[in-house]
Amino acid sequence: MKQTWRWFGPPDTISIDDISQAGVEGIVTALHHLPNGSVWTLDEIQRRRSEVAHYKNGEPSGLAWDVVESLPVSESIKQQTGDWKLHIENYLTSLTHLAEAGIYTVCYNFMPLLDWTRTDLSYKLGNGARCMRFDIIDFAAFDIHILKRQRAAQDYPAAIVEQANERFQAMDTVAQQSLEKNIVCGLPGAEEGFSLASLREHLALYDSISEDKLRQNFIDFLEQVVPTAEKLGIKLCCHPDDPPFSLLGLPRIMSTEAHYTTMMQSVDSYANGITLCSGSLGVRADVDLPAMMNRLGDRVHFVHLRNVTRESTGEKISFHEAAHLEGATDMVALIQAILDEESRRVAAGSSDTSIPFRPDHGQEILSDLRIAGQPGYPAIGRLKGLAELRGIATALSYKTS
């Protein structure tokens, strides 16, 4: 397992110098400053590669850009509107440039409008640490009373609607504004951010896009890009929906193991792979992550290791981000399943025997609490997560000589 770390590029307050001290072996980054749908030029890619490869003083860092997260799929492609064909051409050109620069693992998602979504970005835990939380009651209160989406109330069980009404009545303007901002502005790495008015306009565009239609658009996208990726030796890996259920009435089509199986069968190629995100999929009680890794592991090209505590039951639930070894996912069993897959690859003579993973998110602890960092991406919380995950992988791989 290759230990990687997400870096948001030069504006990131955690530098390559800092990251190198965390003992990581590779970097996950993206050209966040380029608009969705545009070409990633070779120049821009080379510049970022060089930034990754050097410390602030110009000395080599020994680190390389291993994984792209994400090469965004534009809304035009997802909806098949406007410039979508040009955006696909641009996607292919960007993949070609990435391969020319020696970068072969490319993560993306197919979530409509909203990327990962939380209602509370700084939820205080009993020990004073802070983490991100998704509260389905707050979310429903936003949807029904702030966004005022038509038919919103029909999308939640009656008990949730009732609690959302009470919750909203008790909120002052500051609480309402902060909830709205958390949901619509876009979290780190998210590709789109909205105002309330623009979110309403964008939601209307999905009125005629059913789940089946979105899936067909996804398959059309894969049919266009996977053959090129295959030729270039690029491994595409789709990130799951986070949270893994429909939000704001939008279709979500990458929330379960069955969704991944459909995706893999629709375009059957090694280049059409998975980002196994234990924090996103782990919200669902019906996803067994170690078993999924055992069943679909030969297409897992990138792993996000993170844990969640489920706070309620049902299809749409509340949850918060747990410490990496706590929460719903049996992290030891999942890491064992990843190591088993690597052993199968070694036996099969594959060259991809070290699957890149990153400690996904982290709780804010110690000095993180005194720094206004990127929500979900604190230095010390992630370092703790990485150290724990690294410890498990080391112990499970230990062989006495």
Ligand code: DNO
């Ligand atoms: C959140 C991230 C997501 C992810 C994208 C992948 O922390 O895991 O934003 O990067 O969904 O395309």
